[in-house]
Amino acid sequence: MRCHLNVKSLKRENLMQKNSYLDYKRIIAQLVSGVLAETNIDAEMIYGLLEYPPNQELGDLALPCFQLSKVLKKAPPLIAAQLQTQIDPAPYFAEVQTAGAYLNFRLAPEPLITNVLGKILECGSSYGAQNLGDGEKIVIDYSAPNIAKPFHVGHLSSTVIGNVLYNIFNFLGFISVGINYLGDWGTQFGKLITAYKKWGSEAEVKQGLIKELTRLYVKFHTEAEADPTLDEEAREWFRKIENGDEEALKLWKWFKEISLEEFQRVYDILGISFDSMAGESFYNDKIKAVVDELKEKNLLEESDGASIVDLELYGMPPCLILKKDGSSLYATRDIAAALYRKKTYQFSKALYVTGMAQSLHFQQWFKVVELMGYDWAKDLVHVPFGLVNLKGEKLSTRTGRVVLLEDLLTTAIQKTLEIIEEKNPDLPQKAQIAQDVGVGAVVFGALSVNRIKDVTFSWEEALNFDGETGPYLQYTHARACSILRKADFQGETGINFEPEKLNEPAALKVVKTLYLFPERIIAAATEYEPSIICRYLIDLAQDFNWFYHECQVLVADQDLSRARLVLVSAVKTLLATGLGLLGIKAPEQM
């Protein structure tokens, strides 16, 4: 079940009223509803019907009149034709044409150009930012790697998708709270301690760090297949951790520190940070209260010795709260965490960015929170994404079939460095830029496809820098910067330029794409879908590169040159802003 943020209405309301950006849909909605004032068709309905035509020749915006015909009891083409005669296109539209049942609007270039480019120059890096959130808090739970296990490419999606949502919501006037819900509790630590005591040593762990911990963890599983008493022992060690046994706690803390240091290296490379690192262990002392509350509200039942919340009424399997031995499960911890976060942050939305495999789990405990009587259960949203596999096989820590994220990132950086040596050997700060571009390629690759799709990891694809990739966007940005640098263009506000100088199709196409930026950002937020921004930036870069090849910017005609520089500057600004939202650097040279 895909939950949706209730911003559909918010979106429309804000675009209709608060939006300070040029909004042609609003203008058309008002024009058309003005003409239809006698009917019960209002501006909001028209607004919702407007769409972008499939190709440029038809126009820039279209109103299909099929739906209107039901209300007006007239043939759609007739409605379109009548509207056409009654609407005065000036000053925003160059012409209004009909094509069958469609009423097509062609934008007048000058108001568009003046408005969009002027606003981008004026706002700079805050262009597109809005106050839709009005300071409401959105808690975003993402990344959440397991302690003592390697940080591999499977963790990339959650980490970067969560980070983008964090950025977007801040950009739109919400206050994002980023939480890294570390997997730092549970029987796997019992297993690890057992393995450590049997086959490990302090020196080896200090030497091998996570690799050594992983080796021990894997060994535990292979040995436990033959010897089930190991599982007993592991449970016992975990019980000791829970009961505060000194030796057990000491080891647990040590393993956790080792892991956090390694994770931090990866987060530093990615440029990602969190507001809270409260992992599962943090909620340990908050579980009892949840269990008591569930009992008090008569939601808890006994079943095969375990305590459950029955969800049969809702077509779901029961939600396990306590095991036979009385210890808690992950749903219990998630509920405790949600209660704590609600109390602590007063969020208006809580997002959980995890794999799709956990969908049922989230549906179950969301329902339990609802049954506990909390109306904010509706504000809990699972943001799922597809699985990463390796050549069609599952990633597996136990069998070692994983690609470490750090290896991927350093390889990408290394490859970038080689390309720079080959193409641009005099580039200053090569190392930094190689990191920006290499990491950008990996991050963009993880964000660019619809998050629900499963992906097969391939080195070849991850290290491809041609076509629709992060480096393509960065290259386009660097190119734009290069022109501006040569012209010594500062992008001062209030600069005068002549919009009619940008009348070529290529220039106009770029401006029209620039215009779409704010609404694409909002779409990415309402759908929790970073790929919408990726897609948009690719479109923008493609349009700009076409313009780049069509139109020489640095030309003798001062007015023409200045107008084109303004356009280049605007593209540069939005590419940088967009990449920034994606968590990707936009170097000025590469």
Next chain:
RNA sequence: GCGCUCGUAGCUCAGUUGGAUAGAGUGUUUGACUACGAAUCAAAAGGUCGCAGGUUCGAAUCCUGCCGGGCGCACCA
């Protein structure tokens, strides 16, 4: 078995609340660096939108069934 999810060009994917002739990238073939960066651009070729019904003025999109892939379904997270 039940549930969730995906199936669009050789490959990877877009396709806006159902709307006009289904679009990119990559790969293949070809062209463009004495023009602001060739990590670029242009052109050609490439599709029974898994299959079959249904709803609708209109379906890649919604509904039903089937086929195929992935995932989940009691003490792991």
